[in-house]
Amino acid sequence: MPVEPGTVRPGGRTARVRAAVLRAAEDVLAERGFARLDLADVARRAEVGKTTVYRRWGSVTGLVADLLADMAERPLPRQDTGTVLGDLRAEALLVQRTLADPRQEALLRAVIAAAACDERTAAALRHLHDVRVAEWAPCVEQGLARGELPRGTDPHAVVRAVSAPLCYGVLTSGLVPDVPAAERAAQAAYTAAAAGVYVVE
Incomplete structure (x- = not known):
């Protein structure tokens, strides 16, 4: 059975080649955008x-799509502050710092452009987002256990509510969120969650 390109997870020399190519692809996407991503150029950079x-x-x-799959395999540390609001604020500040990094902001735009024209890439981007949300969901689950939020609150919905306005703002207005914007996003998500907005039946 033929193997779809980019789906094999190899070891040894092949793994080193994959890592080099993905690093080069990430560099090109951050520097030049998706429209100027060229396989021959990536091969040259990766040697x-x-x-x-x-x-x-x-x-x-x-x-x-393979680069996004690789990103999903790189875990990000989650900060545990002891409160839901503190944890959501930590999440928001992490998103804000990421978007304030010119390389990461350019990379975000590039992968969204790629996902807009290819369903497999779109699925890989959705998977990466789901992984990141799942990494932060325990902060809401712990808050539920402490009684900080109503029973039945959807942890994933709360986490998404923190990052969504920050990313949307960058993509629509081009304005990178500052620290106060991140703090407002965390407070808004927490206030809505505490009011039962994210309770599922």
Whole structure:
């Protein structure tokens, strides 16, 4: 059975080639955007044969999808402050710092552009987002156990409510959120959650 490009998780030399190619792809996306991502250029930067890149990934969207899968495998530390509001604030500040990094902000725009024209890449982006939300969901679950939020509150919905306005603002207005904006996002999500907005039946 033929293997879809970019879906194999190899070891040894092949793993090193994959890592080099994905690093190069990430660099190009951050520097030049998705529209100027070229497999031959990525191969040159990664110092591997372009035939290898074409054979393994097949297309620029296949390469971006694999890069997103790789990102999903890199866990991010979650801060535990002891309160739901404190944890949501920590999440918001992490998102704010990420978006304030020119490289990360450019990378976000590039992968969204790639996802807009390819369903497999869109699925990989959704998976990455789901992984990040799942990493922070325990802060809401712990708050539920402490009685800080109403029973039945959806932890994932609360976590998404923190990051969504910050990312949406960057993509629609081009304005990078500052620390006060991050704190407002955390407070708004917490206030809504405490009021039962995210309780599911």
